[in-house]
Amino acid sequence: MRAMSSMRRADGDLDRVKDRPGGRSSQIREAVKAAVHEELIATGYAELSYRNIARRAGVDASTLYRRWPTRPRLVADLLLGLSDEFVTIPDTGTLEGDLTDLLQQIVQGLADVRTRKVALSLAIAASDGDEEVTEVMRTFWHHRFAAASVILDRAYDRGEIAGSHPCDLIIENLTTAAWFRAIFSQRPIDKTFVEKRVAATLKLLT
Amino acid sequence: MRAMSSMRRADGDLDRVKDRPGGRSSQIREAVKAAVHEELIATGYAELSYRNIARRAGVDASTLYRRWPTRPRLVADLLLGLSDEFVTIPDTGTLEGDLTDLLQQIVQGLADVRTRKVALSLAIAASDGDEEVTEVMRTFWHHRFAAASVILDRAYDRGEIAGSHPCDLIIENLTTAAWFRAIFSQRPIDKTFVEKRVAATLKLLT
Incomplete structure (x- = not known):
């Protein structure tokens, strides 16, 4: 059994404008x-x-x-486009390598105040009760977490982990503390922090 | 050795107005x-x-x-006051009970849009480069995490865990996914989610 993912097919949920590349x-x-x-x-x-x-x-x-x-459609289109640029799903050949690379990319993204501001401005709109923005954010993160689930699938295929693991909980385990530090607790995010989060996530998988 | 805590004495770092209760x-x-x-x-x-x-x-x-x-002093005084009301450090007699109770309180707090708005408005100010607000947030969370470290100290005293565990990483492991769901990914936070976060944190401690 592959890593569980109830989060596939999130892409396409939003009404994206289709067109010929370069046109x-x-x-x-x-x-x-x-x-x-x-x-x-x-x-x-x-x-x-x-x-x-x-x-x-x-x-x-x-x-x-x-x-x-x-406005939510404008933002949805932006986010789904950014999501493919912002963090590339790594393929380093090992689970530890992939988790480390993924978290490092996220840490790097969060170090950019522009990333934090986009995320915060949408979070504010959602907390103000904007249902469309709330749905955009839910779909966006669905899409991101589903994309990351391939890391677990590959680790399973290589025999590094036994199935089945709920991808969303694993990726949350890896990444959310970095978000919390960058946005709320304002604590530094260093190499040791990344190593410890990766180690904690590997422990959860074994 | 007790659970490591480099976060004690955070209280008092801010310039709190002292006065006689009730006066x-x-x-x-x-x-x-x-x-x-x-x-x-x-x-x-x-x-x-x-x-x-x-x-x-x-x-x-x-x-x-x-x-x-x-303004940062106004907010600091508010936050340090709130922190003692917002989440009470539990003492249920078991580590699992304490972690569950703590996370449930946080989940309940996050369900209140007022909590999310206060947190977000300070996060916005910090991301706008307000150094004083950044310091207020850092101190506030220092204080909160230090208060929670007593849960690990008690578990150690009862022989439930061996020392030493970095309290900040453990509490982050327990709590930050709830923050991420409530603020960013807009995913539901249910009883199963709480149980899984507690289980993941216990696994990290053993």
Whole structure:
């Protein structure tokens, strides 16, 4: 049995604009994503303005409204795009190597104040009761955790772990303390911290 | 050897206003703490206003400025007060019981949108580069984690665990996934989740 993952197929849950890579439509989408990213960092979700995004992206506001009729859709498209760039799922050949690489990438992402600001601005909107943003965040993390489950699948195929392991709990075990330190407790995140989190996660898997 | 704790004596690091319980000074302090709490939830840290707090608490703005000359001090006093109410360190007689009770209290606290909003408004200020708020948060969590270390000390005294365990890593292992779900991934936090986090933490201790 492979590592359990009830989190597959999260991709596609959101209404993504489909288009040919490199085409005009694709260029607009990239420009809009970059503009949403900048605006989120600059003003936060609550003040996210279609007019400012359109100006920054160099597109008509009407185009923006037609393709992304709500702010949560704008943000969802940004997040799902970022998620593939932000953290690459590693394939180092060992479970320990993969977990270490994954956590190091997350730590590096969290060291960037822009990452923290995007995450916080969406968290604020969710805590303010915005159901659409809440759903966007749930889907985004679903997608991320499902992508990471391949690490456990490969470790199982190599005979490093016996099945079955709930991927979401394992990846939470590895990663959430880094989020907590970066966002809340403001404690340093060093090499030893990463090693200890990896060791704790390996212990959980054996 | 008792459970390692490099986090003692965090209390007192902040400049707390000392006064006789029940006296006029103590009444003012309680009123101001409540007012700061309400204002933080209503407007967030960035818009925290001495005038609004003074009006809400029924005290002169001059009193407020004299006793809490900076906004981080106002917030620090609130947080250190809240920390003693928010989560009581349990003493159930077993390590498993204590860890379960502690996590359940945290889960309950996180279910309250007011808790999440206070935490988020300070996290935003820290990510905006406010060094004083960053220090307040660091000290607050230091204080909380140090308080929780008594759970491990007692488990050691009862012979349930062998020393030494770094309290901060253990408590992070127990609690941070709940924070991540409540604030970021928006996934449900149920009884099974609590049980699995406790089991993972016990496994780390044995």
